[in-house]
Amino acid sequence: MYRKEKTFQFFVNIILIVITICSVAPFVLMISASFSSEEALSFYGYTFIPKEFDLSAYKYLFSSTRALAKAYGISILVTVVGTIMNLVMTVLIAYPLSRKDLPGRNIFAFYLFFTMLFNGGLVPSYIMWTRTFHIQNTIWALLIPNLMLNAYNVIMMRTYFTQSIPTEIIEAAKIDGAHEGTILVKVILPMAKPIIATIALLVSLAYWNDWMNGLYYLTDDGMYSIQVLLTKIMRNLDMIKQASSTGKTVMANVPSTSVRMAIAFLGVLPVLAAYPFFQKFLVKGITVGAVKG
Known part of the structure; x- marks a missing residue:
């Protein structure tokens, strides 16, 4: 029996190692390509170690260091503030819906679920946000639309409250006068660390990677988040490449491919740096039981 378990564990470890390599390899290739010269990428293709080490891509991106630093600052601010506001609103909606004694509970739950299936569409949403709420070219354009509250997160948290937190604990707290x-x-939130950590991770990643709202609602360069700014740089590269192919520009030597890889690396770098620290709290929240005997 012990031998079978050891064999099974060996094959599981092999599978996990293969999955890990497949997950890490694209990031290594991306980083390597960002530090390679354009000629080496064209001749050798993507390699795990740069054939010709070159910083031209980063020199091109950091030619406007002030704009890049400001975009990073805006993205960090929006991610932190947006995640906190999203969690507060999610908890304040999910907890009442998890209570069976809430008047009109089914009506509110249906209204919440209905928003997951139907919405007004892009054009009505754009008109509403720009003409009614006037969020265009403000920080609210990166905070509110499509990100401030997600019905799926509310349902996940409500389900956790309902299934993982015994009602006897709530009743006991009421008897004690709470x-x-x-x-x-003091009772629900400390016991809901796993779902709070999970939703916080999902929401923060959504805020950090969001560029659609900036594309729709921002025309002021000074309000660009890092994703919007990097997207604009990439579009400019496409325009330069098209112009150079028709002989209308002398900037054909711009490192197009390596710049794209550098853009991807700069976009994902803060997430890669912060995730190990965040994962510690996420794993701790998941492993700590809600009810201790």
């Missing part, structure tokens, strides 16, 4: 606010803050 009101709803105290129960939520």
Whole structure:
């Protein structure tokens, strides 16, 4: 029996190693390509070690260091503030919906679920946000549309509250004289660390990677997030490449491919740097049981 378990564990480890290599390899190729010369990429293709080490891509991107630093600052601010606001709103909606004694609970739940299936569409949403709420060229354009609240996250958190937190604990807190606010803050939230950490990770990644809202609602360069700025740089590269192919520009030597890889690396670098620290709290929240005997 022990031998079978050892063999099974060996094959599981092999499979996990292969999956890890397949996950890490694209990132290594991306980083290597960003530090390679354009000629080496054209001749040798993508390699794990740069054939010709070159910093032209990063020199091109950091030619406007001030704009890049400001875009990073805006993205960090939007990610932090947006994640906190999203979590607060999600908890404040999910917790009442998890209570069976909430008046009109089914009506509110249906309304929430309905928003997952139907929406007004892009054009009505754009008109509403720009003409009614006037968020164009403001920080709210990166915070509110499509990201401030997600019905799927609310349903996930409500399900966790319903299935993982016994009602007896809430009733015991009420007997001790605790009101709803105290129960939520001192009883429910400490027991809901796994789902809070999970939703915080999903929401923060959505905010950091968002560029569509910037594309729709921002025309002021000073309000660009890092993803919007990098997207604009990439579009400019496409325009330069098209112009150079018709002989209308002398900038054909711009490192197009390596710049694209450098753009991807700069976009994902903060996430790669922060995730190991965030993962520690995520794993801790998941492994700690909600009810301790």
